[in-house]
Amino acid sequence: MHLHRAAAVALRHYYLLRGSLARFLPLFAWVAIDMVLWGFMSRYLNTVTSQEYNFVPVLLGAVLLWDFFIRVMQGVTMVFFEDVWSRNFLNMFASPLTISEYLGGLVLSSIATSTLGLLVMLVLASTVFGLSFAAYGVLFVPFLLVLFLFGIALGIFGCALVLRLGPASEWFVWPIPALLSPFAGVFYPLSTLPAWMQAVSHLLPPSYVFEGMRTLAAGGAFQVSTLLWGAGLAVVEILLACAFFTRVHRQAVRTGLIARYSAESVS
């Protein structure tokens, strides 16, 4: 793997972000709005419910973590969509760039863009709404890591889906986080869900993060091994997503889809 080629993919996105307010602003504007909305919601709930229960670390913290996961996923897919929108596949894939270098470039770019969103959320949540990360302890970092890994996996899966089904299918990708959120238990314990939904939840690394986050916020003890299981699951899902993308790309080269992608001529 040549890092300069992966860096080229990320550099292209940096140039686009630098030159376009419409691309740069969404990196932090929507998550900032979410922090404000859910920050006030948490404050209000604190005033109408039991004095001992603090909604800020549970509700606002959950929104922060879930938004971070979405930013990571979209950080990957947005770079890929830029190639779709500018009809750049032939230039990219008829070059020495390998699949791992291309995906590496998407990940590099996502690290930069999601970090910016995270920083804005952390500053807003802690300074304006008093979210204390001490409530989660040192596990806050592994929580972020697991969500980051799953965001990468889902982002690569989304790119493969659009490569396989054509440009219009990007609308399948945008709602994926909303589709998963009921199963991930972002706002409630997994025990709230029926058994079949819990079975799905156990395949989703974020569900381990949000269970842990709630346990720690309530002052309980959380098994690190449970989080390790979530991290392992996320790594396996990244490998599966990469394998899926590679398979879809191979098929696209076999059928000629890459060369006439915008025509949506190959189903």
Add this chain to the structure above:
Amino acid sequence: MRAMVTVGRADVPKVLSVAKLRKEYGGKAAVEGVSFEVGRGEIVGLLGPNGAGKTTTINMVLGVLQPTSGTIHIQDLDLAAQRSAALALTNFAAVYSPLPGNLSVYQNLRVFGLIYGVKSLGARIAELLEQFDLVKYRDVKCGVLSSGEQTRVALAKAMLNRPHLLLLDEPTASLDPATARDIRARIREFAARDTGGVLWTSHNMYEVEEVCDRVLFLARGRVLLEGNPRTLPGEHGQASLEELFITVAREPLALEQR
């Protein structure tokens, strides 16, 4: 006019060797048993009517379309087995594949220069901007350039890595005659000065005759004729390359039987 190169000369090092290339879609062959070579310093024209298999062949050489059978070697590298290394020696410009219009000329050249692993990239970009008369457009977005300027940018990108094999799919399509002549001169200069060979497709027979050392006529996915564009028409009883092209397009079977 360029010095003539003997067809398939054995002593010219080959930058591209295509052997028994076949591509079929749903059992129907788009390209069938195509074999040819491009030598160093040679400009080879790939001619044929629409749907003859030219772009399919070029896409296979570019590694974006997998052949059903046959082999492609760029220099000594097997494209199927050493794709990335082989494509690092290649570059291309095609009228249907413009560079992203939302990046400036410099940004596009920088991104693709990194992808192709160009050494001393800043100096190489400056050299190409000068060579293709693009200095004043350095920071202009490619999408707002005229088609002639965009073609020059595409050619600058195609020459970033000093490719051993340069593929040009209708590089002068939709250009005015003066710009087209300018582009042809630059490509001839590349073939004469650098160590690369060029595979060129065009529907402009005047330019093919002026630029190409050798031509291959494709019809219905097969190589029908091969030879010197200046002598080939006479060898087949035609007055000009354009007449020969029309015959290939309308009556390929008549030529096959000769």
